[in-house]
Amino acid sequence: MLRFGIRCLTKFLTHPSKQRMRSVVMPALTGLLSVLLGASGSAGQAGAPPPSQAAPTATVSAAPASQIIPPPPNYHFPNGQTYVYGVEWHLFTAGTAAVKLESAGTDERVTATGDSTGVVNALYKVHDRFEALFGARTFCSHRVTKHSEEGSHKRDTAIVFDYPRGKSVLDEKNLKTGELKHVENDIPGCITDVVSGFYYVASLPLEPGNSYTFSLNDGGKTTEVTARAESREQVKVPLGTFQTIRVKAEASSGPLKGKGTVWVWFTDDPNRTPVQMRSKLGWGTLLFRMQRLEKQ
Numbered sequence: 001m002l003r004f005g006i007r008c009l010t011k012f013l014t015h016p017s018k019q020r021m022r023s024v025v026m027p028a029l030t031g032l033l034s035v036l037l038g039a040s041g042s043a044g045q046a047g048a049p050p051p052s053q054a055a056p057t058a059t060v061s062a063a064p065a066s067q068i069i070p071p072p073p074n075y076h077f078p079n080g081q082t083y084v085y086g087v088e089w090h091l092f093t094a095g096t097a098a099v100k101l102e103s104a105g106t107d108e109r110v111t112a113t114g115d116s117t118g119v120v121n122a123l124y125k126v127h128d129r130f131e132a133l134f135g136a137r138t139f140c141s142h143r144v145t146k147h148s149e150e151g152s153h154k155r156d157t158a159i160v161f162d163y164p165r166g167k168s169v170l171d172e173k174n175l176k177t178g179e180l181k182h183v184e185n186d187i188p189g190c191i192t193d194v195v196s197g198f199y200y201v202a203s204l205p206l207e208p209g210n211s212y213t214f215s216l217n218d219g220g221k222t223t224e225v226t227a228r229a230e231s232r233e234q235v236k237v238p239l240g241t242f243q244t245i246r247v248k249a250e251a252s253s254g255p256l257k258g259k260g261t262v263w264v265w266f267t268d269d270p271n272r273t274p275v276q277m278r279s280k281l282g283w284g285t286l287l288f289r290m291q292r293l294e295k296q
Contacts, residue, residue, distance in 0.1 A: 066213045066224050068139050068190040071203050077136070078199075078271065079103050080296035085277075085288040086238065087114075094120045097288060101199060107133045107142065110196040124151050132195035139200050140190040144218070152176065159219040161187060170219035187222055191215040198264060201227050202272035206245045208232060213252055226252040235265050235276050237289040242275050243268045 071077075082100040086093055095116040102109050109131065116126040127149040133142045146157040154175035161168050166188075172181040192200045197216055204212055204227070211228040227249040235244050244265040251260060265276040277288040 066188070066215055068192060068200065068214050069204065069212070070138050071136075075203060077101060077103070077108055078273070079108070082292075082294040083274065083290060084292040084294065086291050088287040088289065089120065089285070093118055094286075095126065096291075103136070104133060106136055108136050108196070108199070109133055110199065112195055126150050130195045132193050134192065134196050134200075138190060139192060139203070141193040141196060141217070144193050144195055157219070159193070159217075161191060161193075161217070163187075163189060168217050168219055168222075183219060185217070185219070185221055187217055188215050191217045191222065194218045197225070198274055198277075201247060201249065201264070202266055202274065206247060206266060206272065208245065223251045224253040225249055230263075232268055233265065237275050238291045239275065239293060242273075244275065 079102050082098055085097045085099075087095045087097055095114060097112065097114045099110065099112045102111075110133075112128075112130040112132075114126060114128040115121075116124065120126075129147040130144065131146075132144045134140060135142065140163070141161055143161065144157075144159040146155070148155050148157070155172055156175060157170065157172040159168060159170050166186055167184045168187045168191075170181070170183040170185075172183075173179070174181075192214060193216065200214070201212075204210070206229040208229050208231050211226055213224055213226045216223050216225045227247055230246045230248050233244055233246050235242055242265075245268050247264045247266060249262050249264065260279070262277060262279040264274050267273045267275060273290075273293065275290045279286045
């Protein structure tokens with residue numbers, strides 16, 4: 001998924017720019033923590049929920065800073081479930097996003113898709129596919145692959161997390177020009193990624209006041225993200241009405257500090273299903289609302 005000044009949609013459409021459309025559509029369709037990583041503009045508090053809904057500031061972290069906490073031995077991953085979201089931008093639907101988790105031997109595999117729809121699709125078509133693998137017993141990310149089609153841009157990207165060498169290794173091919181890119185960056189001993197990160201957050205003890213800091217990498221410089229459970233709320237989405245725990249996540253250090261904030265509403269039950277996600281940026285509000293929960 002951050003500040004929003006409401007502008008007339010007609011004015012925006014009569015003065016389109018590819019750069020702006022790319023910054024709007026891409027984050028809207030690449031999932032929860034990719035909204036945070038793709039954010040641009042100010043990240044002040046204008047996008048936070050109203051003060052009357054906010055819980056008191058937490059003073060004690062539930063875990064030491066910057067670590068990935070392994071899941072408990074009896075933890076059950078939501079394997080075989082697909083979360084389907086409608087993505088709203090301003091007052092209209094910008095696209096759809098779907099995220100699925102399944103077992104892959106000793107790993108867990110996350111697949112995510114994002115597609116533009118409606119007016120946004122006519123102005124700047126997006127068709128993105130992601131896959132991530134992380135350890136079922138460690139939550140450490142192993143690999144991320146991406147196929148992205150955004151306007152005239154088409155790219156294939158592979159990111160491998162080489163823990164013995166302490167490096168993230170990114171290889172990317174521009175499918176239009178054939179240009180190749182190879183980048184390596186330092187990483188700590190265990191990280192998560194933008195595709196599978198919210199499954200990690202969902203596994204944590206989310207009591208209001210608890211906060212957790214962990215390392216996240218998408219092939220570039222590693223960012224430290226802090227997730228704080230703020231309060232319990234009832235929310236209504238197309239799938240139904242749910243009792244939830246609202247969690248705020250933002251970069252606490254690294255190159256993305258101060259550039260993004262996202263809120264996620266997880267169901268207040270053992271499933272911890274993310275039924276709603278919201279991000280605010282300088283150019284608008286992005287809202288992910290669950291439409292369907294598909295089970296195999």
